[in-house]
Amino acid sequence: MTFITLDLSRRRVLTGAATLAMGTMVLGAASAAMAGPAKSSQASVEYQTHPKAGHACNTCRDFQPPQSCKSVEGTIQASGWCDKYTHS
């Protein structure tokens, strides 16, 4: 006859809990990294709804038609501009 022994010592339970907590933190960090970097606020990049020096969002590499941007949060006009402008 075989007996299965449950080893629920305090150390083993605490080690398991710590391992679970670390795993949760690693998964959380990985999830955040997959979401990509946070977007900048419009104010922080001096976003404006009109072009500057002939440059506008519709020729920027970060523009996502019809009204979005990979780098800046909120509604973005194709005719807008900000100081992150990079020609596509």
Ligand code: SF4
């Ligand atoms: S100019 Fe600024 S707001 Fe416009 S698409 Fe480029 S990064 Fe986004």
